[in-house]
Amino acid sequence: MESLFNDFSPGLFIMQTFILLILIFLMVKFAWKPIMNSLNERESGIQAALDAAENAKKEMQNLQSDNEKLLKEARAEREGMLKEAREMKDKMIADAKEEAQAQASKMIAQAQESIRSEKQAALAELKNQVATISVEIAEKVVRGELEDKKKQLSLVDKMLGDVTLN
Amino acid sequence: MKIVQKSIKLLTLVAIALCSFQSFASDSGKKDNNQNDGGVVDTKSEVDKYIQHHIQDAHDFTLFSYTNDAGERKHVGFPLPVIVWTSEGLKTFMSSKFHHDDNGEEIVTAGNVKLAKIHGKIYELDAGASKVDFDAEHHATNAHKVLDFSITKSVFGILVVGFLMLFWFIRLARQYKKKSIPTGFGRALEPLVIYVRDEIARPNIGEKHYRKFTGYLLTVFFFIWLLNLAGLTPLGFNVTGQIAVTAALAIFTLIIYTASGNKHYWKHMLWMDGIPVFVKPILAIIELAGAFLIKPFSLLIRLFANITAGHIVVMSLIAIMFVMRESLGTVGSTGLSIVLSILIALIEVLVAFLQAYIFTMLSALFIGMAVEEHEHH
Amino acid sequence: MYNLIGAGLVVIGAGIGLGQIGGKAMEGIARQPEATGKIQTAMIIVAALLEGLAFGALILGKGA
Numbered sequence: 001m002e003s004l005f006n007d008f009s010p011g012l013f014i015m016q017t018f019i020l021l022i023l024i025f026l027m028v029k030f031a032w033k034p035i036m037n038s039l040n041e042r043e044s045g046i047q048a049a050l051d052a053a054e055n056a057k058k059e060m061q062n063l064q065s066d067n068e069k070l071l072k073e074a075r076a077e078r079e080g081m082l083k084e085a086r087e088m089k090d091k092m093i094a095d096a097k098e099e100a101q102a103q104a105s106k107m108i109a110q111a112q113e114s115i116r117s118e119k120q121a122a123l124a125e126l127k128n129q130v131a132t133i134s135v136e137i138a139e140k141v142v143r144g145e146l147e148d149k150k151k152q153l154s155l156v157d158k159m160l161g162d163v164t165l166n
Numbered sequence: 167m168k169i170v171q172k173s174i175k176l177l178t179l180v181a182i183a184l185c186s187f188q189s190f191a192s193d194s195g196k197k198d199n200n201q202n203d204g205g206v207v208d209t210k211s212e213v214d215k216y217i218q219h220h221i222q223d224a225h226d227f228t229l230f231s232y233t234n235d236a237g238e239r240k241h242v243g244f245p246l247p248v249i250v251w252t253s254e255g256l257k258t259f260m261s262s263k264f265h266h267d268d269n270g271e272e273i274v275t276a277g278n279v280k281l282a283k284i285h286g287k288i289y290e291l292d293a294g295a296s297k298v299d300f301d302a303e304h305h306a307t308n309a310h311k312v313l314d315f316s317i318t319k320s321v322f323g324i325l326v327v328g329f330l331m332l333f334w335f336i337r338l339a340r341q342y343k344k345k346s347i348p349t350g351f352g353r354a355l356e357p358l359v360i361y362v363r364d365e366i367a368r369p370n371i372g373e374k375h376y377r378k379f380t381g382y383l384l385t386v387f388f389f390i391w392l393l394n395l396a397g398l399t400p401l402g403f404n405v406t407g408q409i410a411v412t413a414a415l416a417i418f419t420l421i422i423y424t425a426s427g428n429k430h431y432w433k434h435m436l437w438m439d440g441i442p443v444f445v446k447p448i449l450a451i452i453e454l455a456g457a458f459l460i461k462p463f464s465l466l467i468r469l470f471a472n473i474t475a476g477h478i479v480v481m482s483l484i485a486i487m488f489v490m491r492e493s494l495g496t497v498g499s500t501g502l503s504i505v506l507s508i509l510i511a512l513i514e515v516l517v518a519f520l521q522a523y524i525f526t527m528l529s530a531l532f533i534g535m536a537v538e539e540h541e542h543h
Numbered sequence: 544m545y546n547l548i549g550a551g552l553v554v555i556g557a558g559i560g561l562g563q564i565g566g567k568a569m570e571g572i573a574r575q576p577e578a579t580g581k582i583q584t585a586m587i588i589v590a591a592l593l594e595g596l597a598f599g600a601l602i603l604g605k606g607a
Contacts, residue, residue, distance in 0.1 A: 009287070011250075011314035012223060013410035015321050020414060023328045023389065028381035031335035035359060036380060038342035045346070369584075464595035471598035524591045531588065 213485040219268075221404050221477050222286040224319040225261040229401070241266055246322055251313040252279045252290050261316070270298035270306060281312070288314050320411065323403040327392045331385075362387050362526065370530035375426075375537045379530070382422060386415060387526040390469065394518030397473060398480075398511060406521070407473035409466065416466035419529040420458065427536035461532055465525060472521050476514045483507040550604025557597035564590050 207216045228243035245262035257276040264272050270284040273291065280291040282298050289309035291298065299307045317325070338352040338359075348356050367376045367383050393405040405411055433439075435453040437446055486503040494502060568586040572579050 007222070007409055008413070009223060009314060009408070009410045011316065012318065012320055012408060013414050014313075015315055016324060016411045016414040017417070019321070019324050019328060020385075020389070020418060023331070024382060024385045024418075026332055027335060027385045031332070031339050032381040032384055034339035034342060035335065036363070036377070038339070038346065039356075039360065039363075042342075042346045464592065464599070467599050467602060468591065468595040471602060472594075475598075520587075524587065527584075527588065528591060 207485070208488050210489055213482070213489060217478055217481045217485075219286075220402060220481060221407055221474055223404075223408055224286060225264065225283065225288070225316055226266070227319055227322060228266075239266075246317045246319065248288065249315040249317065250281065250288055250290075251315065252276070252281070254279050257281070270300075270309070273297070282306075282309060284309075288312055288316070319403065320405045320408050323393060323396055323401075323405045324411070327389060327396060327405075330392065331388055335388075358388075359384060366523070366526050366530050370527065371534040371537065372539075374539070378426075379422065379533050382418070383526050383530055386418070386529065387522050390415070390525055391519060391522035394473060394522060395515070397477060398514055398518060404473070404477055406469055407477055409470045412466040412470040415469070415525065416462040419465060419532060420462040422529075423532045423536040424457070426533060428539070430538070430540045431536045461528075465528060469521055469525055472517060476510075476517055480507055480510055480514060483510055546604040550601050553600035553604070554597055557593055557600075560593050561590055564593070 207213055225248055226241075226243060226245045228241045230243075231239060231241045233239055245260045247258060248261050248263075249256065249258050251257075254277050257279065259274065259276055263274045264283045268283055268285060270282040270289065272282065273296070274281045280296070282289050282291060284298065284306060288311070289298065289306055290312045292308045292310070295308040298309050301307050334351065334355060338348055338355050341348040341352050347353075362384050363376075363380050366387070367380045371379055390406055393403065393411075396403040397406065427435075435457060436450045438449055438453075441449065483506045484503055486506065487500050490499040490502070493499075564586055568582050571582045575582075
């Protein structure tokens, strides 16, 4: 302890205090303050740049998701349109088919109708002709038969017997 | 072109330095015996004496000494100014006037005062005395110490480091004006500055107050670190191993944390909450002793002791070369000494940084305690 | 003489203490590697305080 105090040099202590005081003053004023200011400035600049980059990234992401959404919508729309078209096509085909069917059946029906009416007409004419011929034949026969009274009577009888009263 | 200019500058400096060394050497030629660091250093006691001499402050800057063929002791280095406050006021002369005498034999007369240098300290002889008398314990009986403001080796080192710091960091500050990233040596300094700010000041003092104290902490950190490193060079500085220097540093920290202590700090120290009233004064005394004695004392002793111990260890290991020559042979002792001293020197490089870091760190911690805000009260 | 023995005892104590600090810090780091920085800082502070004590004892012992 004694040697410690013996080693202590008050002059050196005063010189050191004095020089350190000046050194701290000069360093703070001319070195540390500008250095710290520039460092802080730079750091805040870097921070701002990072923030900006982050923002840009976020924006980009937003944009991308927007794009995706749009794309999705477009795709859905296309899908819808395609589906609609297909449906329409199917419907048209079906409609056409149906119409054709109807037309065809209508035509068939018409044809059948006309065939039937033709047939009817033909039959009627045939009947008429047959009737005329029959009548003529009958006239002839009747004329021949009716030359004799007996024959006439027996015929009437026979005919009456044939007639069923319905 | 720049390189040429630089080398010319360097050559000029070297030339000037050599000239002054030479003049100093020839100046000191006439007086050669009775010197503390003189002659052969071979035995353990001589080594001890040499180391003791080294870790003390010196009044001149000696790089090395040798004995020439004519048997004269030559010192290569340069003298430093002696400034002392004597009974007749301030006296100034160059230390070469003592002719490397350290035993009080060379008496320098400045005006009417007679001055002698004994073991690195300057004594003023009492009136009428013409020669220093010593008692049995080698204390001067007819002389007393004077207040010594000399530019000693330590003060010289402090000035050199101070100018280096100013030069480097002002240049770094200027570089920032042009662009935001420094070039050259500034690129090595910048991470250190950021390290001190972000690892020492900010976490220990707190986000709110650290800006005010960063300047002091940075100055102290680089000051101590550079002086510690200067102590490892062959220039032989032992500035941070001077108790006066570390005491001044510790007192700066003491003043700063005492002056910036807030209400809570003082309340916590003088009248602590939550304890019985009769214990409060006792605790206050303990806390005051802690704040005003133990904290600065531990700061100054730690730095002083670490650096001094480091110097003693390195020099002792170098001395193995001479002391163990007989038992190990010349090659063996030299090899052992070189290996060990290189290892220890490497550790000392680490210690140089560590002690600067710890001093700054503890200063920041003490300041942080003083300015800490207690929201929970 | 006795003061040197006393200083030696303090140094032994400080050595044990430093060992404890270092060992516990290592344990802590091994357990929580993410807290390495904080543990190191705390370790260095405590080690520095202890070292100050040891040096104080050495100087008091040597000079007394």
